[in-house]
Amino acid sequence: MADHQEPNDAGTDPAASPQQPESPERPDQSPTEDSAEPRAGTDDPRADEPRDDAAGEAGRDELPPVRWWTHRLPRRSAALIGVLVALLGFALAVQVNSNDSDQALAGARQEDLVRILDTLDSRKERLQQEIASLNSQRQQISSTEQGRAEALKEARQRADDLGILAGTLPAEGPGLSVVFSGGKDGVGASVLLDAVEELRGAGAEAMQVEGSSGGAVRIVASTAFVDGSGRAVLVDGNRLSAPLTLSVIGDGSTMQAALNIPGGVVDTVRQAGGRVSVRQPSVVQVSVTRSAPAARYARPVS
Template identity: 55%
Template sequence: MGGEPPAGGPGAVAGPSGDGAPKRGISSAGATIAVLLLLLGFTMAVQLKNNSTDSGLTAARQEDLVRILSDLENSEERLRQEIAALEESQRQLSSGAAGREAALEEATRRGDDLGILAGTLPARGPGLSIQFSAGGRPVKASAILDAVQELRGAGAEAMQITGGDGASVRIVASTYFVEADGRIDVDGRRLPGPHTITVIGDPQTMLTALNIPGGVVASVTGDGGNVTVQEHEVVDVAALSEQTDLQYARPGT
């Protein structure tokens, strides 16, 4: 007989609704749109950050930009030299029988370097002597501090400051400068003017740092003072930093 096919048979077609309807997932177009929105948000965040940084540099003075660029170039050169030295040390230390001797030499050199940085060892090398003489007003302690910072940024390796009475104080990382009765107190030692900084490092690089527009030389001369800089093939930084006896700290294991 020509009856209708039974429900569920090969001729049956599922309706658009009900439990038998197929569930549709996220289409490829929707996924693409979501990814694009995420990328757009990330790009906007990066752009806002860059705009904030650029606006800060745009507002900076020309002399500040010159100083920043000079410091970055000097830092890059020092890092390149340090990388080359470390690679050479690695090569020597891994060269077999000569490794022990190279390790001893390296340890000795590192110890001397740390002693110079800490101010516990004297140092000798090429550098500058920089004398600060007062004009109508005494040279400010902040000007001496600015000079020390500019010299450090230019790669200074060892420094000392000498007062008009001939007394010298080693300049290390913890050294402080305070104005006191027309003199400058350096780590508790009161030094009268004129003040002379003796520094070891590359003379030309340090000269450039001192004489940048708006730098320490311009600041002191603008206040009526005078800065005399002399270049030397060899200078001695002989003043030593007094070491504090540790009360609590002990070498770790």
């Protein structure tokens, strides 16, 4: 096709100038070009490419220098081409613009949208899993924290309770103050022990006993009462002489009732000629402490 046309072109150009000097490149040439060119046209470059190249190399040698800028077109075609190319530019710009913006999704194909949606869905799922795991982690941590605080509080409470029970901590609270004034036999260890047992049975939580001489002794589980010489009582080795004051923390009325039952402590002491006075002050101080012995043999089971 190209070799068919280029001799034609080469033939017309020199031929036109001598024959028609006034109109060298005018539309009246186009009929011949029209008939020749469509075959070598713009439409099938692949088909004639190799031959085109070869022919182009060969043809250029024969042709006068390429003068494409002198190529003239009919005004109407030029306008039409201009409009088309402007349309192309316009569409190009519009497309570039709309691709820049988010609206690209609006015109996307269904399958593309489905794919995008799938991707987003799976991403959302992943993120939700992450949220859930982080949440549970946070919960775990906070519950651990809370549990630790709770355990600490409980341990403190327990230590306090045990300290009061073991006599290592001073205590105060409502309770009784019982004063034993001995008769001729004084107050025996058995009476004191009975009183302590009775009070414990009535819910006493902390006790101390104070003699008129010999100081005060905290009464705990291991406290021993022994009759001493001269109307005194040995409490844990401390010699206490009458009158003895027993300070008890606990439910006052219950303990009072326990002391006053017939045949009880108060009765016994009175029969022996002694006197017992029970007072119920608003606050009883059990201020004496003792050190807890370290267990040498017993170990906690846990």
